[in-house]
Amino acid sequence: MTLRFPLALSLMLSLLLSACSGGDDAQGGPPALPVTAATPLVREVTEWDDYVGRFEAVDSVEVRPRASGYLQRSHFTDGQYVRAGQLLFTIDARPSQAVLDQARAQLARAQATLANARTELARSQTLAASQAASTEEVEQRRAAVRAGEADVAAAQAAIRAAALNVGFTRVTAPISGRVSQRLVDPGNAVTADQTILTTIVSTSPMHFSFQGSEASL
Numbered sequence: 001m002t003l004r005f006p007l008a009l010s011l012m013l014s015l016l017l018s019a020c021s022g023g024d025d026a027q028g029g030p031p032a033l034p035v036t037a038a039t040p041l042v043r044e045v046t047e048w049d050d051y052v053g054r055f056e057a058v059d060s061v062e063v064r065p066r067a068s069g070y071l072q073r074s075h076f077t078d079g080q081y082v083r084a085g086q087l088l089f090t091i092d093a094r095p096s097q098a099v100l101d102q103a104r105a106q107l108a109r110a111q112a113t114l115a116n117a118r119t120e121l122a123r124s125q126t127l128a129a130s131q132a133a134s135t136e137e138v139e140q141r142r143a144a145v146r147a148g149e150a151d152v153a154a155a156q157a158a159i160r161a162a163a164l165n166v167g168f169t170r171v172t173a174p175i176s177g178r179v180s181q182r183l184v185d186p187g188n189a190v191t192a193d194q195t196i197l198t199t200i201v202s203t204s205p206m207h208f209s210f211q212g213s214e215a216s217l
Contacts, residue, residue: 062196111155113151173200174200
């Protein structure tokens with residue numbers, strides 16, 4: 001079977017096909033998009049993060065007395081900066097001073113006893129040389145001298161201990177730093193190595209303490 005189209009319809013179809021196939025080429029296509037180009041930057045990058053922390057003193061000391069007694073006076077203002085060795089508190093030193101005086105008296109008595117023992121030893125040795133004293137008596141005098149020397153050494157040690165206790169009635173700052181408030185008022189009894197009188201924290205340098213996760217570390 002043979003199909004036939006009119007001539008006018010054939011020409012119209014040819015024109016439509018030509019327009020569809022060649023329209024984009026005639027307009028030149030869509031416009032090109034703008035492109036921005038830049039030279040790469042080369043520099044060191046430090047990774048950082050935010051943490052919440054607090055400042056802490058490197059040194060912190062609780063000031064305690066080394067002698068028992070009644071607190072007489074404080075020599076600082078709360079929050080004051082103090083230096084190592086500065087006087088902070090005074091404890092009644094009269095009982096410790098009495099013990100020191102007693103130790104000194106014991107030393108004087110021991111020294112007198114030792115001097116007498118040495119005199120007796122010298123006399124015994126002189127008599128023994130002329131066979132007027134026995135060897136046993138001389139040995140007894142020597143033993144008395146040795147005992148006197150031991151008594152003198154013990155009295156001297158007691159004086160040193162009593163002098164330390166008198167010195168301990170003056171409570172001084174062990175470190176330099178900022179002192180806190182007074183925790184014990186004058187007139188109260190304090191106990192050696194137990195009562196906390198105040199605290200001191202150092203101010204330079206300082207530590208900054210914060211916490212972070214292990215993943216961040």
